[in-house]
Amino acid sequence: MKCQKCEKPATFHITDITGKEGLLELHLCPDCAKHYLQTGEGQQETPKISGVLSTQLKLEQTAEDLKELDGKECPICGISFYEFRQAGRLGCPHDYVFFGEELEPLLINVHSGSQHVGKQPKRGVRDTESQTELIRLRREMKEAVQEENYERAQELRDRIRSIEGEGQSSE
Amino acid sequence: MVIDELHDRCGEWLKGDGPQSDIVMSSRIRLARNLADFPFIRRCNDIDRANIESTVRERLGREGAFTTLNFFNVAKLNSLDRQLLVERQLISRELSNADGARAVAIDSSERLSLMVNEEDHLRIQVMKSGLNLDGAWEQINQLDDDIESRLTYAFHPKFGYLTACPTNAGTGIRVSVLVHLPALAITHQIEKVFRSLQKINLVVRGLYGEGTQAMGDFYQISNQVTLGKTEREIIDQVADVIPYVIDYERKARQYLLDEKQNDLFDRVSRAYGTLQTAQQISSEETMYLLSRVRMGVNLGLIDNLEIPNINQLFLRTQPAHLQKICQQALDTDQRNVERANYLRRQLKRDDTDAQSN
Ligand SMILES: [Zn+2]
Ligand SMILES: [Zn+2]
Numbered sequence: 172m173k174c175q176k177c178e179k180p181a182t183f184h185i186t187d188i189t190g191k192e193g194l195l196e197l198h199l200c201p202d203c204a205k206h207y208l209q210t211g212e213g214q215q216e217t218p219k220i221s222g223v224l225s226t227q228l229k230l231e232q233t234a235e236d237l238k239e240l241d242g243k244e245c246p247i248c249g250i251s252f253y254e255f256r257q258a259g260r261l262g263c264p265h266d267y268v269f270f271g272e273e274l275e276p277l278l279i280n281v282h283s284g285s286q287h288v289g290k291q292p293k294r295g296v297r298d299t300e301s302q303t304e305l306i307r308l309r310r311e312m313k314e315a316v317q318e319e320n321y322e323r324a325q326e327l328r329d330r331i332r333s334i335e336g337e338g339q340s341s342e
Numbered sequence: 343m344v345i346d347e348l349h350d351r352c353g354e355w356l357k358g359d360g361p362q363s364d365i366v367m368s369s370r371i372r373l374a375r376n377l378a379d380f381p382f383i384r385r386c387n388d389i390d391r392a393n394i395e396s397t398v399r400e401r402l403g404r405e406g407a408f409t410t411l412n413f414f415n416v417a418k419l420n421s422l423d424r425q426l427l428v429e430r431q432l433i434s435r436e437l438s439n440a441d442g443a444r445a446v447a448i449d450s451s452e453r454l455s456l457m458v459n460e461e462d463h464l465r466i467q468v469m470k471s472g473l474n475l476d477g478a479w480e481q482i483n484q485l486d487d488d489i490e491s492r493l494t495y496a497f498h499p500k501f502g503y504l505t506a507c508p509t510n511a512g513t514g515i516r517v518s519v520l521v522h523l524p525a526l527a528i529t530h531q532i533e534k535v536f537r538s539l540q541k542i543n544l545v546v547r548g549l550y551g552e553g554t555q556a557m558g559d560f561y562q563i564s565n566q567v568t569l570g571k572t573e574r575e576i577i578d579q580v581a582d583v584i585p586y587v588i589d590y591e592r593k594a595r596q597y598l599l600d601e602k603q604n605d606l607f608d609r610v611s612r613a614y615g616t617l618q619t620a621q622q623i624s625s626e627e628t629m630y631l632l633s634r635v636r637m638g639v640n641l642g643l644i645d646n647l648e649i650p651n652i653n654q655l656f657l658r659t660q661p662a663h664l665q666k667i668c669q670q671a672l673d674t675d676q677r678n679v680e681r682a683n684y685l686r687r688q689l690k691r692d693d694t695d696a697q698s699n
Contacts, residue, residue: 248385260461262385264378264496264504267511274508278501281509284570287502289513290483292490302378302494313387 174200245269247307265303301334308334345414345423349658349666353430354453355520356653360472364640364649365588367520367560370431371478371577372467373486374505374514376496382506383459391443391459398458399445401492407485411447411456422671425662431469436460454485461506462514464489475517475581479573502569512569517580520549521587524559524637525594528609532561535590543567544583558633558656563587595641610638618689622678628659628685647689655688 174181179200241253250262252270278285308331315324355368380394402408416437424438433446437460444459457465468482496504502512526532536546549560565576598606613634636652638644657663659681665672668680
């Protein structure tokens with residue numbers, strides 16, 4: 172493979188995730204890679220995302236697979252895979268589960284594995300599901316209000332309050 | 343603490359003390375955290391963002407370690423004040439430029455900053471002068487435990503702390519050491535150092551001044567991997583490599599002293615002379631020249647200046663600081679003139695006045 176900026180062979184495969192362009196793949200020779208990494212083309216003082224990843228993202232899907240995948244939407248926050256791909260940002264904690272299969276190869280490429288081994292919250296992780304549920308209910312409530320379906324909004328608000336109440340009492 | 347008191351103060355990362363502070367400016371650790379019951383920022387509406395901010399503020403403000411922090415409502419600050427916080431590394435450019443409810447809590451020593459509604463709901467940052475990653479970790483780990491006892495973090499047993507960008511998932515940790523490497527730059531060895539750091543998955547960035555220009559031979563070395571390793575392993579990976587970088591820089595300085603003495607003295611004294619006499623000077627040139635002077639002081643070539651003073655000049659010649667000092671809004675041309683005025687005042691050749699009598 173040739174360098175995208177000159178004719179030399181590309182040996183650096185850089186995946187840069189920026190806020191604006193989404194996932195940007197670059198194949199560069201050592202000289203151009205050095206220039207790219209140093210001059211901060213496309214970088215900001217504070218990494219927009221954690222920055223430049225010198226590993227290759229393997230999105231080996233066919234066009235059709237990709238189109239189908241792009242349409243997949245998280246039931247909790249409503250983000251589509253397409254939006255994530257464009258923005259490089261996820262929409263809610265549940266996306267890690269919902270898009271888990273797609274994220275795994277990315278995580279393995281970027282990190283040293285896909286299993287967390289660092290510190291853990293001392294409080295149990297048990298209530299995460301009801302917390303995620305809150306995100307969905309609040310979204311549905313906003314939609315109900317927008318559609319002027321106040322009966323539904325009222326119902327949703329009661330469920331939100333009851334989950335929030337459980338959370339408080341378990342603290 | 344009010345914002346207007348800040349520009350007068352020193353700021354932790356420029357204090358110029360701590361281990362290896364001739365080369366290492368500061369050590370910084372930040373943790374990315376999100377609340378479990380809100381969407382990530384991208385999918386938040388204004389109400390969500392306001393709720394996140396008030397929840398954090400209320401829970402942390404109740405009692406304990408956080409009650410002494412100064413909370414700034416970043417959305418209500420004018421752009422000059424926001425830029426001042428960016429220049430002091432207390433908030434990121436992203437938080438400064440974002441929309442909607444957002445805040446930062448800062449301790450009075452400016453070692454701790456807690457950004458709310460940046461890319462993640464919470465960005466906790468601890469900064470120490472010199473090379474002191476262990477000290478930074480100890481402090482931030484405790485703070486994180488304390489925050490976690492008050493708020494439910496988004497966490498998954500496999501993916502760890504869940505972050506808006508998957509590249510931060512797992513530990514959510516970013517470990518950065520800010521180093522000053524002028525001799526490696528002069529001897530054209532810096533690329534070699536960069537390449538070897540990149541091979542072991544560390545990220546090197548220039549520190550930016552005004553616009554996107556690299557700032558005077560300062561480089562930030564940080565980890566890239568956040569998942570699949572413990573915090574300790576990630577910190578050690580950065581910490582282990584810094585002594586080599588320091589050693590390279592010292593060897594390059596010694597080489598310049600031994601083999602290129604005239605050239606080195608010339609560079610340093612020209613830089614010093616320009617800063618003492620210029621009538622207008624850009625931020626970029628100031629950084630470039632201050633970098634040379636800083637090395638000159640470290641090598642004992644300039645003896646009437648102290649490192650903390652030079653570190654201060656790096657900060658106070660930045661656009662927002664300069665405008666605070668001059669107490670008025672200045673455009674680029676005016677800043678260049680005022681910057682030169684300020685530098686001449688600070689670096690006054692008092693020998694001519696004092697010794698002529
Ligand atoms: Zn090339
Ligand atoms: Zn989601």
